[in-house]
Amino acid sequence: MLLTGGQVSMAISSTIVFTFTSLLFLSGYVLQQKTVHSLQAAIKPRLPKPLPAPTPETVPLNLNVKWARPVGSRPGSDADFEQYISEQNIDWSRLGYVQLVKEHVEVCSAMMLFGDLYRLKSPAKRVLLFPRAWLEDATGKVVDPYLGTSRRLLRMAARRYGVVLMPMEPIIEGADSSLPSSYSLASLFSLIDYERIIHLSSPGLLLDSSPLDSLLAFSKSEPVAGLPASAERRELLTSLLLIHPSVENYSRLRKLRLTQPMTDLDLFRKSFPVPDSLLSAWSMSLGNLFYESTWLRNSIEGFNSTIFTEATAYVHLSDPELPGPEYDVPYYDRVRIRPKNEEARVVWEKLYETFRQRRMEICGLDLETWNSPVLQAETIMDESEVVAEEGRVAGEIVQHAQNL
Ligand SMILES: *[C@@H]1O[C@H](CO)[C@@H](O)[C@H](O)[C@H]1NC(C)=O
Numbered sequence: 001m002l003l004t005g006g007q008v009s010m011a012i013s014s015t016i017v018f019t020f021t022s023l024l025f026l027s028g029y030v031l032q033q034k035t036v037h038s039l040q041a042a043i044k045p046r047l048p049k050p051l052p053a054p055t056p057e058t059v060p061l062n063l064n065v066k067w068a069r070p071v072g073s074r075p076g077s078d079a080d081f082e083q084y085i086s087e088q089n090i091d092w093s094r095l096g097y098v099q100l101v102k103e104h105v106e107v108c109s110a111m112m113l114f115g116d117l118y119r120l121k122s123p124a125k126r127v128l129l130f131p132r133a134w135l136e137d138a139t140g141k142v143v144d145p146y147l148g149t150s151r152r153l154l155r156m157a158a159r160r161y162g163v164v165l166m167p168m169e170p171i172i173e174g175a176d177s178s179l180p181s182s183y184s185l186a187s188l189f190s191l192i193d194y195e196r197i198i199h200l201s202s203p204g205l206l207l208d209s210s211p212l213d214s215l216l217a218f219s220k221s222e223p224v225a226g227l228p229a230s231a232e233r234r235e236l237l238t239s240l241l242l243i244h245p246s247v248e249n250y251s252r253l254r255k256l257r258l259t260q261p262m263t264d265l266d267l268f269r270k271s272f273p274v275p276d277s278l279l280s281a282w283s284m285s286l287g288n289l290f291y292e293s294t295w296l297r298n299s300i301e302g303f304n305s306t307i308f309t310e311a312t313a314y315v316h317l318s319d320p321e322l323p324g325p326e327y328d329v330p331y332y333d334r335v336r337i338r339p340k341n342e343e344a345r346v347v348w349e350k351l352y353e354t355f356r357q358r359r360m361e362i363c364g365l366d367l368e369t370w371n372s373p374v375l376q377a378e379t380i381m382d383e384s385e386v387v388a389e390e391g392r393v394a395g396e397i398v399q400h401a402q403n404l
């Protein structure tokens, strides 16, 4: 085949472009590997010693098993690590922790996470997405006391913890803005001023922010990186999400969501296929980035609470039988489900108790009253009683907020 002069020079220039692209890619890759290696070296001292663990089949994301092998002595100190971080040229203004609240009961938990990030001196931005409808004036209607509390908490979040408040719209245009189900985690993708953001399922407690800060700072920007649902890494979970926001994926998610109602989990699974959407092995090596309180029930003999606490970044307080740590659960209901292993039980009870205390400290809120399902079935209140009860609870919340 004969080539004209034009085609030859085209071929040559595309070869040159290809070569340079490859070189650029390679140098980037080498740099990244170097960063990862020195980071791993820097992070190593944080890895704990043996941590016996729950059975892997029931607790796929638990890294305890991995840590059951001994790790060498601490080669460096935390100060080395902090210096290492400060030497990296990281633009923290483009990295953030984002919480998304769909209903009033979630606001305090988001505040508590921001409070923990502030206390632990995380350098990343803090952003709160909340329904824009909460800003609209409810003139003419009975003023919702929960709304009043939420507004006060939002203002406090901004003032005390420097939280950026971002009103959001329902994920489908025209949907009822007062329904939590009208909002979606897909809205995280609208935050395109940020290069990478982390979203954590709440309520929970942040024990150590540095592994999550490292994840934010040193990860490659992927559309989504989440925890795998099992050791086989076949499905994504939305409990911890590292996201690179983009207009493209924001509108892609909204379009898909418009076709039929679905949960955020389904929406994310349909939109971001595994394994590309899963956190890398490197990320997972940073520690127990995300831990479910209910896994403590699988703890085996020799569980060491000191090591557990040091190795865990965030604990999601979630046990299937309980309504959440915001609710006051009768003692006997808790005793029934708490971990059998004594040391794990102490950790479990301390987590719930710490949550209760911090909720009071940060939001000025007591635990909500909760009727166990059995009780609820037995107690049939008539309409007026229910209204009176709701009014009383709401009144108490307002009272607390005003006392702050
Ligand atoms: C959006 O997500 C898809 C699927 O993961 C990915 O291929 C694409 O690059 C993403 N777009 C942007 C702009 O990040």
Ligand SMILES: *[C@@H]1O[C@H](CO)[C@@H](O)[C@H](O)[C@H]1NC(C)=O
Residues within 6 Å of the ligand: 049, 304, 305, 306, 307
């Ligand atoms: C737990 O681990 C810590 C630190 O390694 C150690 O000092 C402590 O003795 C251990 N506790 C138990 C009960 O083994």
